[in-house]
Amino acid sequence: MTDIKTPPHGASKLTANPLFLRDEELRQAIEMLFFAYRDFTGVADEILADYGFGRAHHRAIYFIGRHPGMTVSELLRILRITKQSLNRVLGQLIEEGYVSQQQGVQDRRQRLLRLTEKGRALEERLSAAQQSLIAGAFREVGAESVDGFRKVLLGIMGNEGDRERFERLQSPRR
Template sequence: MSDGRSANPYSGENLLFLTDEQLRQGIEAMFFAYRGFTADPDRILADMAYGRAHHRAVHFINRAPGTTVNNLLNILGVTKQSLNRVLRTLIADGLVESRVGQTDKRERHLYLTEAGHALEQTLSDAQRARMRAAFRDAGPNAVAGFRTVLEAMMDSELRHAYTRLKDAAS
């Protein structure tokens, strides 16, 4: 356990927060919390013919309107075939619009329709409500720590994708 890094500001007894038992509790907290995190949208989606994959697609198309399929692929981390099945149903149902690229006609730019925005609102309202309650209960200091740890846990490519989205919103 003690790796003896002298550059680390937390030394000696303060390293107790890095014991295997602490890490295991962090792992389990992550597991149980993620279940809660997806529970509300999942309940809403269960009534429709959609699943979690549709939610993710709708979320990120709303977040970055006009994004290409390839771009969305990198963010979601699935194969293009997998994403395509989801997009096909969303387009067929009139929730997403796919426009051929102006400069590069190979690209498809994705936009939410009115109905798509409505679904996105419904889903993210539910998810934000839980997040808001958790944030409020925990307080701003805990929220800052929450985000610091999560960012440190991401793969570096995903952290960049996350940062780009974050910065684009400002």
């Protein structure tokens, strides 16, 4: 097109081109999300392996623990998987005594889900591992950074309904 060389793809940082910085900033963010998420799930995966469970079991345990008495449909909507997929893991969790089902009162078609004591123990073990990872990161940075982290994650969530799950917390007085 012109004589001016189009910087092919990785324009040098020395050019201090704002567009490049922006691109690089976004690429780094994508990559950081990948690495951080890998390690974040990794600490739970190690524990799950002891029980012969996978991430799917973890997600079910997590949300049931978070919302005791939730229905199967609600869990399906959160996880965004099919009933058949969920049933495999949920069936295992119930059979092995980690989750209990209880018929709904107003609507007796519903099967309300709860963690058993055994399920609660596993949930706590898993959460403790992930919380200690997050807590370590939170401790290294300031409260403002933690707040920035939350804000960005909320911004990434496309779904308004998901966003509403997160009421603003008061910052703990440190």
